[in-house]
Amino acid sequence: MMWRRMGCMGAVLAALLGGCGGGGDDPEASITDPVQRCSSIGTQPLVANGTACVPSASTPVLLLLVVDRNGEVGSCSGVKVAPGRVLTAAHCVDASARAVVGVLWDGQGNATQVRAQSWVAHPAFSETPQYFVNDVAVVSFADPLPSPAVPVMLSQSSGKGQAILLSGWGAPDYVLSVGSALIDEVRDDYLRITYDGTLSNACPGDSGGPATRVIGGRQVVVGLVSAGTGGCNPGGRTFFSNLAKPQVSDFIRAQAAGAELL
Template sequence: MNRMSRWLLVLTAAAVVTACGGGDDEEALPSAAALCGSIGLTPKVLNGANCGQPELSPVILLNVISGSGGATVCSGTLIAPNKVLTAAHCLPAGTSRVLAGLWGTDGTVVGIRASSWAVHPQYQRGASVLVNDAAVVVLPRGLPNPTMGVLVSEASAPGQSVFVSGWGAPGFELAVGYARLTKVNDTSVGYVYEGKLSNTCNGDSGGPAYRAIGGRQGVVGITSSGTVADCGAGDESLYTNVQSPSVINFIRAQAPEAAYF
């Protein structure tokens, strides 16, 4: 099985990169207001799933720059004021700089250069999955954006619905989607996208799959990989299971101040 990381190669670090639209026969896609409202935002366009006011979002745009000058776009979740949870594959060997997008109310954006980052020490590319695909980026100061906690009190299970969010293809704007989990194991949570509900795509790597408990949204997965190049029907989308003991212990060690509930 060919597994493709969900990051995006770009030409410059200034490039701004949403989730693919559209998988399930039994559940309707929530309204744009409900989708964007899951992270405290409002729809950018009528009946759309792109969300305005990224300065109010915990889902962060990351530009990752290599020593050779190439750059990739990934997404991440602000789990503490200066710490962004993302995917390990977004920070390969040779990474020289990581920039987190800080948005102004006028739509302008500047890159805040990370002071450090940590990749899960047991991260590896397996034959059919990216194992321990988790990392934490540390910023030199806190962002004004709200944070999102990590859900640990209720185990993920097939049949649960999740929101997914990121800065990836096809719209390259902050977007929120909705999906239902069909696969849950110690390594990953995920589903096969059948052309309905939503799917993540290139540039969404590192962004969250999340759901609400007691009125609070909590991360349950980190966007990791898929099997179809254009993220279309038949794509097996996998998210790192943050409740895996190996992954949650890593996150707690890197961000003990994050909210775990």
Template sequence: MRRSLLILSLSFLFPAASASALVGGAPPVQGPNGAVMIVGSRGNSCTGVAIARDLVLTAAHCVPPGADYKLVEFDARRQPKLRDTQSIARHPQFSQKTFDAHRATADVALVKVAGAGVPSPVHGERLKIAPGDRLTIWGYGLTRMGDGKSGGTLRSATLAVTGQPGNLQIRLMDPAARNERSGLGACTGDSGAPVFRDIGGRMMVVGVVSWSTAAGNEAGCGGLTGVTPLSLYYPWIVETAKKLGSPLAP
């Protein structure tokens, strides 16, 4: 399996025009929400989601040490505004070496920032997930692989669980394409994107996007979307949020 990292180059951050679809054709997210774009001084971009008024959840591989990070807001004219982050905490069990070797690791991080947005609730218990179950992702990534101008718009896709889901990794696919042809899925810039599940009538964050493949498990987008579930790491998220003075959304 040839997995792709989903970090968008900052040189492609600000689109000249709104794209029509995430990979395969997912619609933009409407209304207020806490999804954010995170950009780094090394030229990378990812997605995150507010889980408290001043705290963003994202993937650990999106915020490696040695760089500065900002959040991007867009006004009604799609003009970007950068906001400073205050601190970053990566899960202590995250291993970049393990991640680079395409193995599951604690790919979870928290970013402290003033006014993160509308917080989403996090589900901390182990999920009972079976192949065919539906999860929804939000991301600012590319809609067309290799076309940097197609990124920068928050879009949503509902995908189906495939394979043997567990507490270390969940794989998603477009139920219409079934990883046999290009379809909906995370793409470059969607690392750290929130993964939601309807639990008791509430859309709750249950994981973050870590990687993708093209159809047939080739490198790229539009095949599989790899998710790091949060159940194992929820105690760390709660404890770290308290230390940062940012209690989670109820």
């Protein structure tokens, strides 16, 4: 199951959608405090005891609206990695995409829409019964986006048992959210988590949103939300594209000019 929100009405372009989320470099610890979660992406909690975050100009996690050839609007998430470059999932900008719009926020919480100049999906993107392969794309904007960029870890893969934070604009509430999870399987193609109901999971609309770890004292992108099984329910598994895979790393180096690549 792809984690892309589909079938939204054109009014969504004005109404603006939102996310469900999901840990750090410590193999034992996950971040459960809502202030810490939201501050990891440059925002503050929307509610005191939750993990929904106030949309802000200071977050690199973007809402992307994708218009297909029939005029239907879907949504995905993305993460800014360079002045005019955003990483997202390749399945979000497949052959049916006719326009991609980034939603930007100012300091007062007002939103504006900026149309992407172009986008390119990994040329070897493909699908297996459970997960996508090379599910990475780069969306380019003509002008630099005002939000901060986040570094990308390409030189080393994450490991089993490490904690991540996952961020996105997906279900169930469609607001920007961050949550914690622990990686339980690592392969060349993906990082995987299994949701047991105690931490967090990705949901439709979170596709392309970042999985980050604390490396060198900073949040660094190590994966992108790609696909899942079992919906958002306990027992479900979510797969993140492993950005350290050589084919993926080479693609990001070639397409994301100006990104800080570690």
